[in-house]
Amino acid sequence: MKLYVSVAARIRALIDESVLRPGDKVFSLRQASQKYNVSISTALKAYELLEADGLINSHPQSGYYVSPRKAASKRETPRREFNLSHAELVLSTLRSIREFGTIPLGSPFPDAHLFPVKAIHRYETTLNSDEAEWGVLNDLPPGNESLRQQIAKRYLKHGLDVSPRDIIITHGATEAINLCLQAVAKPGDTIALESPGYYALAHAVERMGMKVAEVRTHPTEGIELDALAALIQNVKVGALLLTTNFQNPLGALMPDAKKKALVDLLAQQQIPLIEDDVYQELYFGDEIPKLTKSYDQQGLVLHCASFSKSLAPGYRVGWTLAGKYRRDVEKLMFLNSVSIPSAPQIAIAKFMKRDSYEQHLKNLRHALKCNYVLMRKAIEDSFPQGTQISTPTGGYVVWLELPEAIDSLNLYQQCLEKGISIAPGPLFTRKKELINYIRLNFSHQWTPSIEQAVRDVGSLARKMLANQPS
Numbered sequence: 001m002k003l004y005v006s007v008a009a010r011i012r013a014l015i016d017e018s019v020l021r022p023g024d025k026v027f028s029l030r031q032a033s034q035k036y037n038v039s040i041s042t043a044l045k046a047y048e049l050l051e052a053d054g055l056i057n058s059h060p061q062s063g064y065y066v067s068p069r070k071a072a073s074k075r076e077t078p079r080r081e082f083n084l085s086h087a088e089l090v091l092s093t094l095r096s097i098r099e100f101g102t103i104p105l106g107s108p109f110p111d112a113h114l115f116p117v118k119a120i121h122r123y124e125t126t127l128n129s130d131e132a133e134w135g136v137l138n139d140l141p142p143g144n145e146s147l148r149q150q151i152a153k154r155y156l157k158h159g160l161d162v163s164p165r166d167i168i169i170t171h172g173a174t175e176a177i178n179l180c181l182q183a184v185a186k187p188g189d190t191i192a193l194e195s196p197g198y199y200a201l202a203h204a205v206e207r208m209g210m211k212v213a214e215v216r217t218h219p220t221e222g223i224e225l226d227a228l229a230a231l232i233q234n235v236k237v238g239a240l241l242l243t244t245n246f247q248n249p250l251g252a253l254m255p256d257a258k259k260k261a262l263v264d265l266l267a268q269q270q271i272p273l274i275e276d277d278v279y280q281e282l283y284f285g286d287e288i289p290k291l292t293k294s295y296d297q298q299g300l301v302l303h304c305a306s307f308s309k310s311l312a313p314g315y316r317v318g319w320t321l322a323g324k325y326r327r328d329v330e331k332l333m334f335l336n337s338v339s340i341p342s343a344p345q346i347a348i349a350k351f352m353k354r355d356s357y358e359q360h361l362k363n364l365r366h367a368l369k370c371n372y373v374l375m376r377k378a379i380e381d382s383f384p385q386g387t388q389i390s391t392p393t394g395g396y397v398v399w400l401e402l403p404e405a406i407d408s409l410n411l412y413q414q415c416l417e418k419g420i421s422i423a424p425g426p427l428f429t430r431k432k433e434l435i436n437y438i439r440l441n442f443s444h445q446w447t448p449s450i451e452q453a454v455r456d457v458g459s460l461a462r463k464m465l466a467n468q469p470s
């Protein structure tokens with residue numbers, strides 16, 4: 001590589017990785033020549049190259065500055081992702097949504113615009129001196145008391161009488177689930193999971209040296225009880241880990257009678273049920289769905305949830321109501337991370353107490369429901385004939401079964417090249433299945449560019465189908 005090209009590449013990397021940000025002054029030519037051990041004329045050639053690429057601009061008498069970012073015109077052609085391991089594929093999709101300008105249809109996160117970020121932030125920055133000084137002690141596990149009281153109030157809405165003492169605050173639902181798994185099972189145990197299901201659950205199980213047993217999940221009613229019963233009969237199952245309300249990626253909502261039957265089935269064998277319930281508040285209908293916890297007579301249900309999807313995605317505040325495993329989980333929480341920061345817990349508690357959490361949730365559900373209708377219409381208009389679209393009654397993802405000839409990893413790659421991220425089906429199973437499925441996120445503000453992106457994915461899928469040898 002020519003010397004000036006290599007200097008330009010090193011400065012480009014600093015800009016790409018935001019070490020140097022738009023408006024920042026870049027080294028003078030003299031500094032660059034010393035730093036990279038090149039002549040001033042080589043440094044000048046490197047700067048001319050960066051200028052021609054629109055990455056920096058020169059200000060007379062003042063020097064060179066990083067240019068404002070343009071929409072992803074400088075997108076690098078993404079790596080081909082076909083030979084990645086499952087974990088690498090997960091990371092690749094997450095990385096893809098972070099790339100500047102990408103349309104995040106494959107994102108697992110809700111659109112930040114849906115949340116009262118400023119109001120919560122205000123509470124976070126106005127802690128009183130007691131809160132600031134003593135939070136480190138007061139909010140040790142099980143966590144901030146006022147927040148636990150607010151969460152207990154939410155349980156009351158579900159008809160559940162819960163003591164704040166039984167609630168343990170965690171780093172998002174992810175930590176709650178990890179701790180619950182550790183509390184109820186040990187390395188070598190088999191943990192039953194849904195298929196398709198949220199990929200991080202399988203990774204959590206495997207990371208702890210436990211084995212994953214996938215059980216089919218019905219597209220609208222949740223895990224297949226017959227298949228689960230058959231598994232339990234044949235294998236010693238350490239726990240079941242699942243989502244009954246607006247399952248990710250299907251959007252399935254398990255009917256109440258089935259929730260009760262599930263709890264009863266597991267109780268017969270004393271199998272703990274870890275319910276991952278992060279989407280419960282996002283229902284489109286008139287009533288909040290029931291929790292499996294409502295049917296739990298023996299303390300075998302460990303309910304895990306968070307504010308990540310309903311109020312404050314960036315705050316990483318979750319919790320668990322761990323039934324008869326509460327003490328074990330609390331101990332593990334101490335051992336695992338001592339505690340979580342006080343300020344986000346206090347801010348959320350104050351928001352719930354003083355602001356209209358209920359009104360926020362109403363607005364959130366309404367926005368998500370409207371987006372779903374719009375995205376569904378765009379999908380129906382633009383995807384190939386034969387595409388099956390799930391009918392979520394809550395949450396913010398829709399699951400598509402494309403015609404069999406379409407390889408979603410290939411489609412994922414082609415979409416990335418157009419600056420659109422989608423979540424390909426193989427993410428949601430540890431088997432080599434779900435090749436012709438994708439998941440799309442409809443939480444983002446419905447703009448012409450989001451709509452166009454959905455239509456572009458549909459048209460790429462149609463082209464892939466048309467190009468198949470007959």
Ligand SMILES: Cc1ncc(COP(=O)(O)O)c(C=O)c1O
Pocket residue numbers: 108109171172173174175198243248276278305306307308309317318
């Ligand atoms: C089913 C499910 N559970 C848990 C999580 C993660 O929750 P948290 O962000 O609170 O850790 C997600 C995030 O996408 C999810 O879809």
